[in-house]
Amino acid sequence: ILNVEQSPQSLHVQEGDSTNFTCSFPSSNFYALHWYRWETAKSPEALFVMTLNGDEKKKGRISATLNTKEGYSYLYIKGSQPEDSATYLCALRKKTSYDKVIFGPGTSLSVIP
Amino acid sequence: DAGVIQSPRHEVTEMGQEVTLRCKPISGHNSLFWYRQTMMRGLELLIYFNNNVPIDDSGMPEDRFSAKMPNASFSTLKIQPSEPRDSAVYFCASSQKRDPGGRPYEQYFGPGTRLTVT
Secondary structure (H helix, E strand, O other), X not given: OOOOEEEOOEEXXXXXXXXXXXXXXXXXXXXXXXXXXXXXXOOOEEEEEEOOOOOEEEEOOEEEEEEOOOOEEEEEEOOOOHHHOEEEEEEEEEOOEEEXXXXXXXXXXXXXX | OOOOXXXXXEEEEOOXXXXXXXXXXXXXXXXXXXXXXXOOOXXXXXXXXXXXXXXXXXXXXXXXXXXXXXXXXXXEEEEOOOOHHHOEEEEEEEEOOEOOOOOEOOOXXXXXXXXXXX
């Protein structure tokens, strides 16, 4: 993997369903991974920053895990609500240029009431 | 704090005109980033500054684009001359460098400037 990839590209779920999506990144030269939530017509909002292999973060119904050895992170949303509808971006920082944040293309989530 | 402030929020201009986008980072943040969002390329980093100094401008598309940060509370992104393909939403973000544990801080994004070049 040369770039930060996210899957699926888009997702439609029913209110109350739990869901998850994936961020894949080059495992070499890893420094940190960020997750952002981006609502339409707004600006990206930080959810989590993770640096250690095995890190798990939680904020309300949203949680994330990190595997730096295999180069992936999962974002989970438990009991999706319509207000969770947004694009979820992951962003990678590498050791050699940790200020340079490389964003993935995002996963667009729509929660149907 | 009012957050990252960008102006204007919307800009419509004709091809060939000069465009200047402005950003005021959050007070106390020492890193500032300019991003461009397009349908084709998503969110791409154009340039970033640490302590007002440009560190990496490899994302700047071409010589028509320039960015400055004359002081810790102000930055500009200028396009001269503008072209229709420059139409996009331009975001400015700021952050502190690292927390006491050495982890990087998250970036705080401004509301963006929607640029349309006709």
